Amino acid sequence: MFADDTKLYNRVKKDSTEGSDAIQDDLNQLKDWSDTWLLRFNVSKCKCMHLGNDNPERSYVLGEDEIMVAKEVKDLGVYITDDCKPSTQCTKAANKAMTSLRIIKRTFKYIDKESFSILYKAYVRPDVEYCVQAGSPYQVNDIKEIEKIQRATKACSKFKRKTLPGKASGTTSLPARRLRGDLIEVFKILNGLEDIKPEELFTMSHNTGTRGHSYKLFKKQLHKGLNLRKCFFSQRVIDTWNKLPADVVNVKTTNQFKGKIDKFWNKNGYGELKGLNL
Structure with a gap:
């Protein structure tokens, strides 16, 4: 039996312990529940993330073990950071898509426009579009990180280097x-x-x-x-x-x-x- 991807959150403030006390009380109840039903939590896989400038950053425990504080966590395939910016998600997604492009390039010595378009839409584009509502880039560097995937379509031998990536691969621009x-x-x-x-x-x-x-x-x-x-x-x-x-x-x-x-x-x-x- 598994209970993955469970979240516990509350609003906390530096001048009050009410919110952080409520979190710790809920953690204590979870521990009692797990002991009753013999379904132990793996505390080493549990993470605590502090968000906001007015956060007291209190330490929390689950039973006798302190929960590790993390600056970055992967949640259902999306990288969440304590500054709530999508930069990490954009970088990870772009690197994964670039790996898929390199595999396509190594696998096919020559590939025409139609075949490349099919492979691109099936194996590359989903990497940079997964859960885009939560990780859409808005900073210049993040946008450039994603757009390099479109520019990499020139790797297909039949495309001219001066051809726009979207037109070359038969794909729509990522924005x-x-x-x-x-x-x-x-x-x-x-x-x-x-x-x-x-x-x-x-x-x-x-x-x-x-x-x-x-x-x-x-x-x-x-x-x-x-x-x-x-x-x-x-x-x-x-x-x-x-x-x-x-x-x-x-x-x-x-x-x-x-x-x-x-x-x-x-x-x-x-x-x-x-x-x-x-």
């Missing part, structure tokens, strides 16, 4: 696909297709007006300097989502939404996404 993935996830959440309550991430806007759709989201005003917060999935996607027309949003299934948004962008263009074959 466009990240934005598309964000919008698809919003559609799923608002239509109850994910096990997530919409109000946990979004606030519906009451100012729908006569234009647009009835699923518009309210964008909260953030304090200046909170670049990290405004780049989170629940914030960065709102403006683009609200600009979509009603016939794109008011569909029943995810596949219908994908088809509508692809058709809308190809027909009308959408900033840098104009003309892309999504």
